[in-house]
Amino acid sequence: MTDARGSTSPSGAVVVGVDGSEQSLRAAHWAAAEAYRRGLPLSVLTAYSMPAFAASSMDGGYAMMDDSGLRAGADGVIEQAREFLRDYPAEVTYRVESGDPSTVLLEESRTAELVVIGTRGRGGFLGRLLGSVSSALPAHAQSPVVLVPLQFSSQAENAVTSATGAIPIVSESDGPGAAAPASLVEQGAKPIRERDPRPVIAGVDGSDYGRVAALTAAREASERGTTLRLVCALPPVSAITMWAPTHIDDAEAIEELRGKLYAGALWLNYHYPSLHIDYEVQSGTSVDVLVDQTRHAQLTVLGTRGRGGFAGMLLGSTSQGVIQRAAGPLMVVPENSDRRIANRDEFGPVL
Known part of the structure; x- marks a missing residue:
């Protein structure tokens, strides 16, 4: 030393x-x-x-x-x-x-x-x-x-x-x-010997920065020999669009997002073929969904820019509430470019 x-x-x-x-x-x-x-x-x-x-x-x-x-x-x-x-x-x-x-x-x-x-x-x-x-x-x-x-x-x-x-x-x-x-x-700090079976979580929102964070999360999960879970938060659509001329059903919105997350999982598996990936859409605010996920993850990965939601909130006042309430480590990935996002469209609809 x-x-x-x-x-x-x-x-x-x-x-x-x-x-x-x-x-x-x-x-x-x-x-x-x-x-x-x-x-x-x-x-x-x-x-x-x-x-x-x-x-x-x-x-x-x-x-x-x-x-x-x-x-x-x-x-x-x-x-x-x-x-x-x-x-x-x-x-x-x-x-x-x-x-x-x-x-x-x-x-x-x-x-x-x-x-x-x-x-x-x-x-x-x-x-x-x-x-x-x-x-x-x-x-x-x-x-x-x-x-x-x-x-x-x-x-x-x-x-x-x-x-x-x-x-x-x-x-x-x-x-x-x-x-x-x-x-x-x-x-003193005790030795850590056991493998952690809990997943790595990636909060995704459809931005390029969110996709770079998802690639980072995929690498982290692959190196740890565990599952990657893609999570997207969806506030109740019916409440948000109740005054819109055309009614949008919560179930339909969730199913559409699930299809896009599935396409994202296929894309990540192209770059990390041996990685097991699951995905889910959760109803609720980004803060509440993320905090709940950290209780079950060994690591939660987010971007620093996005369209709001997981990636965007780490630049605003909401981020402090998330950090204070989270139950596990949060990895925030910087605004780096990654050439691998160029082929995302080849795997299906984009979030």
Whole structure:
């Protein structure tokens, strides 16, 4: 295990942001398991910055002292993460960066294979690494971002532990964003040995960005040896169109969407022939449907742009409600192009 201060993570690493909270240790545990599964370097980092009001209101001497105190706190966060991951069987790089946490992680996403964060932090300056960053980072990162939600630990207690998800090792008794208890750090991150049989979920909405996310989800499911499930949410059509001149039946709308999802499954199977894919249309809002699906998935994959619904909501205020309520990890795929979407029309009607 090494330290690398003022540098960048190894190219292609799994990068995880920590801030000393229980939530960030959950994210670190998930990231460690994922890095090990993928055979990639693991980079654990924290970031701190001098608040603008303090820097402008203090003379140089006091500002230097305050910066020193913040740095000492950041060093303590990294030492806690190092102790928590002490039994990790591969190489880990630990880093402290001076700068805005969002900016630091966005820069990391340029070369990272994956960036992992929690959805709640401790508050204060270090706490900005989790919480507010979970709003900005998924929409602008250049690599996929996985958000490990607050409820993940307690909801996962009855699930099979896996090489793709965190073991339920943390208590929520101290509430959201609480500092990690000493007993948690002493216990350390436990090995994850069992394969997770739960599916990978892809929330789809018919956009090209949603299709890129579906391809990513297909790859994730294939590598994990599990099923891919395509899910589309449909608000009750009869309520939306009750004033329209022509009545549209809910059942007809669902059947039409199912046909398009079937065509999408054929297209994905063309690119991943050995992958088992199922699909479903669920009546309800995108938020409610997605939250329910995360209870049964080892990973849920979404895009960052779309026609609303799953892909679109991660740029708006609704995204925070989804992240806060989700019971499993969410992977947000950036707006990358993928040449494979060019042949989607060959497999049937498009969503």
